[in-house]
Amino acid sequence: MKRKPQNLVLEAGPPRPPKQPEDLRVIISPEGLPLAVTLASVSARINTFLMDLIFIFIGVELIDALISFFEQDAEDAFHWSSLFSFILVNLYFIFFELAWQGRTPGKTLNGLRVVNRHGGELTPTAVVGRNLTRMVELFLPLQMLFYASETFGFNIYAVIIAVWVSGFAFLPYFQKDHLRLGDLIGGTMVITMPKKKLLPDLSQVFGDSLASGSKPLFAFSAEQLSIYGHQELQALENILRVVENLPTPKATSLVGLKVAAEKIRRRVSFAPPIPEGQELRFLVDFYTALRAVLEKALLFGHYKFNQYFDKPPLSPPRLKTPGSGPKRPLPPQGRMFIRVDRS
Amino acid sequence: MNGFASPDPSAAGWPPTAETPRAEADVPAGAEVQTGSSALAPPDLSLRSARFRKGREETWTRLERLVVRLEQKGLSSLTVEEAMELPTLYHSELASLAVARSLILDRNLLEYLENLSLRAYLVVYGPRTSLWECLAAFFKTGLPASVRALKWHILATGLLAAFSVLVAFVAVRADPNLFAVFVTDLDDRTYAASAQDLLDGLFLDWRGVKYSFLHFANFLYRNNTMVALNCFGLGFLLGVPTITLIIQNFLILGAFLALYFDKGLFIEFVGWLSIHGVTELSAIVLSGAAGLSIAQAIVVPGESSRLENLRRHGRHAATVMVGVVLMLLAAGILEGCFRQLFSFTILRYLVAIGTAIFWTRYFLSGRQKTNEEADATSAQADASDRQNP
Numbered sequence A: 001m002k003r004k005p006q007n008l009v010l011e012a013g014p015p016r017p018p019k020q021p022e023d024l025r026v027i028i029s030p031e032g033l034p035l036a037v038t039l040a041s042v043s044a045r046i047n048t049f050l051m052d053l054i055f056i057f058i059g060v061e062l063i064d065a066l067i068s069f070f071e072q073d074a075e076d077a078f079h080w081s082s083l084f085s086f087i088l089v090n091l092y093f094i095f096f097e098l099a100w101q102g103r104t105p106g107k108t109l110n111g112l113r114v115v116n117r118h119g120g121e122l123t124p125t126a127v128v129g130r131n132l133t134r135m136v137e138l139f140l141p142l143q144m145l146f147y148a149s150e151t152f153g154f155n156i157y158a159v160i161i162a163v164w165v166s167g168f169a170f171l172p173y174f175q176k177d178h179l180r181l182g183d184l185i186g187g188t189m190v191i192t193m194p195k196k197k198l199l200p201d202l203s204q205v206f207g208d209s210l211a212s213g214s215k216p217l218f219a220f221s222a223e224q225l226s227i228y229g230h231q232e233l234q235a236l237e238n239i240l241r242v243v244e245n246l247p248t249p250k251a252t253s254l255v256g257l258k259v260a261a262e263k264i265r266r267r268v269s270f271a272p273p274i275p276e277g278q279e280l281r282f283l284v285d286f287y288t289a290l291r292a293v294l295e296k297a298l299l300f301g302h303y304k305f306n307q308y309f310d311k312p313p314l315s316p317p318r319l320k321t322p323g324s325g326p327k328r329p330l331p332p333q334g335r336m337f338i339r340v341d342r343s
Numbered sequence B: 001m002n003g004f005a006s007p008d009p010s011a012a013g014w015p016p017t018a019e020t021p022r023a024e025a026d027v028p029a030g031a032e033v034q035t036g037s038s039a040l041a042p043p044d045l046s047l048r049s050a051r052f053r054k055g056r057e058e059t060w061t062r063l064e065r066l067v068v069r070l071e072q073k074g075l076s077s078l079t080v081e082e083a084m085e086l087p088t089l090y091h092s093e094l095a096s097l098a099v100a101r102s103l104i105l106d107r108n109l110l111e112y113l114e115n116l117s118l119r120a121y122l123v124v125y126g127p128r129t130s131l132w133e134c135l136a137a138f139f140k141t142g143l144p145a146s147v148r149a150l151k152w153h154i155l156a157t158g159l160l161a162a163f164s165v166l167v168a169f170v171a172v173r174a175d176p177n178l179f180a181v182f183v184t185d186l187d188d189r190t191y192a193a194s195a196q197d198l199l200d201g202l203f204l205d206w207r208g209v210k211y212s213f214l215h216f217a218n219f220l221y222r223n224n225t226m227v228a229l230n231c232f233g234l235g236f237l238l239g240v241p242t243i244t245l246i247i248q249n250f251l252i253l254g255a256f257l258a259l260y261f262d263k264g265l266f267i268e269f270v271g272w273l274s275i276h277g278v279t280e281l282s283a284i285v286l287s288g289a290a291g292l293s294i295a296q297a298i299v300v301p302g303e304s305s306r307l308e309n310l311r312r313h314g315r316h317a318a319t320v321m322v323g324v325v326l327m328l329l330a331a332g333i334l335e336g337c338f339r340q341l342f343s344f345t346i347l348r349y350l351v352a353i354g355t356a357i358f359w360t361r362y363f364l365s366g367r368q369k370t371n372e373e374a375d376a377t378s379a380q381a382d383a384s385d386r387q388n389p
Helices: A042-070 A074-099 A105-110 A124-132 A134-148 A156-174 A181-186 A230-244 A248-252 A255-267 A279-299 B048-073 B080-103 B107-124 B131-149 B151-174 B176-182 B195-202 B209-236 B240-262 B266-299 B306-341 B345-363 B367-385
Strands: A024-028 A034-039 A112-116 A188-192
Touching: A034 B107, A042 A074, A042 A105, A042 A112, A042 A156, A074 A124, A074 B209, A105 A112, A112 A124, A124 A134, A124 A181, A124 A188, A124 B131, A124 B209, A124 B306, A134 A156, A134 A181, A134 B209, A181 A188, A181 B306, A230 A255, A230 A279, A230 B107, A255 A279, A279 B048, A279 B080, B048 B080, B048 B107, B080 B107, B131 B151, B131 B306, B131 B345, B151 B176, B151 B240, B151 B266, B176 B240, B195 B266, B209 B240, B209 B266, B209 B306, B240 B266, B266 B306, B266 B345, B306 B345
Parallel strands: none
Antiparallel strands: A024 A034, A034 A188, A112 A188
């Protein structure tokens, strides 16, 4: 039986085959467990770099201020500060990435981190190597543009060289792993790793804000729970997580909750209307019941992606280790996917 | 009918646990339970994920606390017990993740476990050598071995440099007008200058420690380092700019040699140049060689891919470049201070020969030992670089 997509809140848009996420990579831990890592986006990296530049700028200004405090002679002060600024600019990234295990202040603030592309240790050579190229990536093109500017008379060669050289800076846009020139040399990549908190279980969290405590009020039949899949469960989880953070009176009277509950009620053909103010209760009960049923099905090897597809998205591509011989198939992951027969 | 998740009475409540009653049994008598269908077939509602989480949550939070401390303060902040506990916690965390991936549909829980596993993995398999060990290894074996690994590139760059010097020397001697072609930013040192002026230029007065170190050596060091870093980094442009930079710089050198040769000041000029030139020019040649090795990894990748090649060549090139930066520091001090301090040509030659012997011996040091060991260590480094062949 082919279901027609209806006007639903918990639907994943028109049916189309699930897409593979583009920025996911897998490193295999020495224990043999594949660990998913998310590549940092180019914009996040630019953002981070600008923040680090600001920190460097502040550092240079501080050095200037300190030196002018101790050194009265203007020319000497200039030379002192030029020396220390040079050291700061060139050692900032190397120092922090060595001392903080692949993180600079900017990266720490943005949750980015430099790791070995092959999953091994981040060696000092790799850190130094990836930071030696900043000169040609950024400062050389800027210098060339500066020479090409009006001050030095318009110099067509400088413009050509600047354009040619600045191609480096755009490498991450074209490289599929968003690798910078320095990453190529260092054998590194930059991943994003925002810290995740363990939130309370949704099936228990609403105990206080609901009239009936943690006891369910609505019961669903097996058929009603067999419609939605994994994706809709997560969409529902997202809704409930938003509600979770709201104060109690506001949470129970949310309009969106009413809409969501009503759509689910119709979609699963739940006959009795939902009493006023009980929408959150309905959603929590439905979420708990759906999760229980889907998890049990998972135990028996049945996986349901969403209401249209049984197949999950493809697992993320494994990081290739170039030159390491013939490609091996992906190691079996924890989950076995079995297509459900439809009659 | 969708055959998915049909309630199976025989499997209900599996695994059978007494302390987790089924959800519908939780409803107290008298509470109104609304049902949506007339034929009520209540499915098993015990949440496996909740039970799973209950038993393991404490382990996770303990691991998380350790990981946060390690991320912030490093390995030395752990007590012995904690350090011994870490691998156990890490392994049980990975086991949790493996189970969770196949059983759990609580996304927040899954994401938390994925995140914590990755963080713990990066900490547990993080760098284990201290800064001092790294530095010692770098100076003792790393730098000389990497320089030797680039020996063919160094030879090629050296030959190119020598050839450029020769060409400029011969050309300028044949036609002094060509001097201005090679040396673009002209100062007083031209064919128009008298021999006495040129000689005076070679033996300038000592202008005090502060000027020598702070003004002159500092400027020379920054300038040379920028040139060397460009020389290296532009290897990415297939090595063309690297070669151009080398040729250009050594043509200037050849032109000056010709100038002083024609004025009869060759011995003095070579002394003036070589006191720092031995160090500085070899550093420039080394940076050119590093750039060429990068270019080679792109142009002639050989058996492995370009990416992998860059990583391999990059390791040696980066090590050599750190050496280059340090050599340029030495050269800057020699040029900024000692050249003015030693205003006798014979002294300058002695220093030049001394530095030449020092660098040669240093770069050739530890060779017998490392010939076999270097292979072993580089294989080891390779292996530790990619633990997942």
